Amino acid sequence: MGTENPSRPNYALRPATNPLSAPPSTTPFLSSGPVIRSEASAFRPAPPTPSQFPTPPFSSGPLVGSEAPGFRPQPSVRPSELVRPPPLTQSSYGPPTTGFQRFPTPPLPSADHMQHPRSLLSGPPVVTPPTRPQGGSVSSQASSYSQPQPPSISMGSPPQNIKTGQIISNVPPSIDRPFSPSRQNIQPISPPMGPSQATARGTFQPAFPGYVSSQPYSSAQVPSVRPAPFQSQPGGYTPPAPPATFLAQPRGYMPGPPVTTSSVPYSRDQMQLPGMAPPIPSQGLVEDFSSLSLGSVPGSFDSGLDVKALPRPLDGDVEQKSVAEMYPMNCGPRVLRLTTGGIPNSQSLASRWHLGLGAIVCPLAESPLGDEVPIVNFGTTGIIRCRRCRTYVNPYVAFTDHGRKWRCNICSLLNDVPGEYFAHVDANGRRVDLDQRPELTKGSVEFIAPAEYMVRPPMPPLYFFLIDVSISAVQSGMLEVVAQTIKSCLDNLPGSPRTQIGFLTYDSTLHFYNMKANLDDIFVPLPDDLLVNLSESRTVVEAFLDSLPSMFQENMNVESAFGPALKAAFMVMSQLGGKLIIFQNTLPSLGVGRLRLRGDDIRVYGTDKEHSLRVPEDPFYKQMAAEFTKYQVAVNVYAFSGKYTDIASLGTLAKYTGGQVYYYPCFLSAIHKDKLRHELTRDLTRETAWESVMRIRCGKGVRFTSFHGNFMLRSTDLLALPAVDCDKAYAAQLSLEETLLTTQTVYFQVALLYTSSSGERRIRVHTAAAPVVADLGEMYRLADTGAIVSLLSRLAIEKTLSNKLEDARNSVRLRIVKAFREYRNLYAVQHRLVGRMIYPESLKFLPLYGLALSKSTPLRGGYADAQLDERCEAGYTIMALPVKKLLKLLYPTLLRIDDFLVNSSAPADDFDISKRLPLTSESLDTRGVYIFDDGFRLVIWFGRSASPEIARGLLGEDFGADFSKVSLSQRDNEMSRKLMKIFQKCRESDPSYYQLCHLVRQGEQPREGYFLLSNLVEDQAGGASGYADWFMQLHRQVQQNA
C-alpha cells in the first residue's frame, strides 16, 4: 500500500455519516432489506416485498422504527438491480420470537433488543445508507465531524507533532484516563517471580500490562526499575563494560581510558572486537565451511552423493549466537534477527551478498520465564531520548562529562543528562546506578509513556464480531462453536473492566443487536448501544451468545451481504478502533464488495495473468483495509467454506490492518471444532497491543528501505499496527546509504508505541548492535539461516502477487545459487575442490529450506497442486510468522512412535519429541507408526504392517472405519494415554495454532498423499525435485561461470 503522509490529517475519507454523532434517523442500525448488488450505496433498500418481511412480532422496540425520517426506499432503484433472497415463510424465517423471553435477569432489553431488527420493522423494509454513495468506498465528507484522532506518532518525531490537549471526547465515560498525575508517580515493579506466579502466568506475555495480576504495582520513587536479574547472581555474570569505551568518540572506535580495574569484564583487546569485527582465526576457514562430495564426475547424478550425509535441520531452528556473544546487552533473537550479523562496510560488499540484508522483528515475542521485559517509568523526568534522532536511551549510549552528557549511539549527538537522571560515573565511565537502570543494561525494556505520547485517551480493548449466519454457517456448526467459544472467553478478554464488545450478524440482511443492560429510555435508540462495556452488559452478552445458534437454526438464506456488513462494522468501530473478527462462510454475494467465482480457469495458469487470481479484484477490500487501519481497527478473518471464498480478497483486510487469516476449509463442527475453539480462544485472550505504531531506527549510513508483512505504512518507515501480539513478526530490508561506512558498529532500535489492554501508553524498545565488516567471508560466518529464510519467504510470496509461481520459485533458487557461487569464488584459491559442493557452515540448511519453500503451499506447483484459497491463506499466514514457526512449517517434525507406544516400561510422558527424522518416505517403515507435525496439523501414519495391537489400542472399533470420519480421542488404555501426552507436548511447544490430528493409512489415497506424502519435502513429487537432485542442480549452477 502506498505511503501516507503522517503530517496530513489523513482522514479525508471520513464516512459521511458518523454513527455516533448522527441522529438516529441516519443510523445504520437497522437490518437492511435485501441489499442491492454492487451499487454505490450498499444500504439502499429494496422496495417492500411483504413476503420477505413477515409481520413483526413487536411494533416498537429500542431500535429505530420505520417511522424514522430518512428511511425511504430510493426510487431510483429499479427492480432489475435487486438481488433478493429467496422468499421466506414466517416459519422458516429467523429466530423463534419467544426465544429471548426466557432470559431472566437483568431485565433484558426485552427480547426485542436482541431480536432480528428485521422483525422490528413494521413498515416497508428500510435501510440507511451509512455512507454517501461514492464509488463503493467510504465517502469523503470530511470536515464537519469530530474525527477520531490518529494515534500518537511521536515515536519518530519530536513532540511538536503531537497535538496535545486535542483530546477527543468520543470515549465512553467508563474509560479511565490512565494518566492522572498521581499515576505518573506510581512505580511499576516486577518483583522476582515466585514459583506460583510463574505457573499462573501460563503462556501469556508476562510483561504485558493488560494482565493486571502479572504486573503488580507498588508505590516507589521515580524512576522505577526492576533489578536486572543477572546482577543478583553471585559469581555469575558481571554487567558488561560501559559502552562508553567504544562509543565516546563521534567517529567510530577509539579506545577508552586505560582500564585498570579487574572488575571490568573485558580486556581492551576484547572490547575492540565489536567494532573491529572479530578476526577470523587462521583455521577459521576449515571451521566455517562445509563441503559435500558429489562424486568424481561433477554434475553426475548418482555417483558419489551420499544422500544420508546431506545436511538436515533435525534439531530445528538454531539461532546465530556470535553477535549475541559479542554484544551481550543486545535484545534477544526472539525479538530481532539479522540475516547476517556482519553489516557490510560498503555498497560494493553489500552487492555481493545475495540473500537479503535485513531483519526479522517480532516486537512482542514472549519472553522466557524469569527474563521478562523490565518496565521503566521515568515519571516527571520524561523519557530520555536523543534530541536529534529520537533514539531511546539504551545500553549502548555513552555517558561523558562526568555524567552530565550522554552520546547517542545512533546519531552521535551529545545530549544533556536531565538533572533528575544524573548519576556520577566511575573511572571507567560507568554510571554508579547502573544496577538500577535496566534501560542501560538490557536490550529490551518497556517505557511507560507520558501524556505527550497520546492524542486521545488510550482506547479500551474492543472486540467486534461480524458473523455470517447463512445456511452453511449454521449447518456446518460454525455458528454454534463460535458462539460457545466467545462466551467461554468472556472472563479472559484482556482489559477488564474496560473491554468493549459488540455483534453484528448477516446473511442477505444485516442484524444489529442492542446489548445495553439497562435501558431507561428504550425508545430512543443510541448508536453506541451496539458496542457495550462487557462487564456492564455481561448478562445480556451471555444470553445473546446462548441463543445465537437457535436464533438462526431454521435460516435457509444462502446469501452473504458481507461488504455492507463490513461497512456497518466500520461505522460502529471507527470511534474507538479495536479488533474486528469476521466469520465468513460463503462467497460475498450481495451489495458492495460482492465477489465472483474466479480461479477455476486452468488456462490462466502459466500465463501473465496467473497472479491476478492471487490479488483482490475489487478495490473495495483494499480501500476498506486502509480505512480500518486509519481508525485503529485490526481485522482477523476466519473463513470456513469448502467452496471458493476468494481469500485473496478477504485476506486483504487482515493484511493491511496487522491482522491474521484463519482458514478451515469444509468446516464441520464434528471434525474441526477443537481447532477453531483453540485458535479463536488464543486470538481473543492473548495479550494485545492496541493502536500501535512501530519504527526501526538504525545508525548513520544504513537505512531500512522496505518492509514485509501484515501492516500498512504510515510514512516511509512507520508501520501502522492497529493491533499486535506475540504471534506476529515483520521483515525489513536494509540498504547502505553511503558508499562506505566509517563506523565500526551499527546499532538498531525497534520501538513499538502502543496502548496496553489496561489503558496505558507504553513503548517497547529493543536495541541491538552488530559489527561492521569489511569481508564477505565474515558476512557468511555471521549469517542466520532462519532470518534469511524468513525474509526470502516473504519476498517470494510477494512476488507471486505480480508474477508466476514459477518465477517466484526461481528467484529463491537464484539467490541461493548466487550466494554459494560468491562463496565458492571467495575460497577458490585455497580449495580447488573438484566435485565438491562448498557452502558456508552457517548456511548448510539453506538449500533444503529453499527447496521446502519452493514446495510450500503458497509457491508449490501449479493449478492442481493447491486450492487457490488454500494458497492465498498460506501466503497471508506466512507473511506474519515468526522465524521458528516458519522453519517448522517448512521442515516439519517426523517422529516414529510405535516402539514407545508398545514399550510398557516407558513412562507416558517420556517421549522425546526432538528425535526428528528426515522428511522422506524412506524414513517410513511399513511396520511403524509415525507422527508428522508442521505446527498447524498433526498426522498419524499407520504403516501397512504396523502392529494391529497399536491400532486397536488407539482407535478401538474405529480402526476399520473411514479415517476421514474418525476423530481420535483418549481411550482407557496406556497406549492411548501415551499418544495424548505426545500430542500435548507437540501442541504446547507452540500454542499459536492448534494442530488438529488427521489419521492416515499407508497406501490410502488420496488421503495419504494429501496429508503426508506431498509434505515430505525431500522426496521427488510431481514436477518438483527431491533433495538430492536439488542439491545437484544447485551445485551445477554454482559451478557455471564460477
Ligand SMILES: [Zn+2]
Ligand atoms: Zn541520536
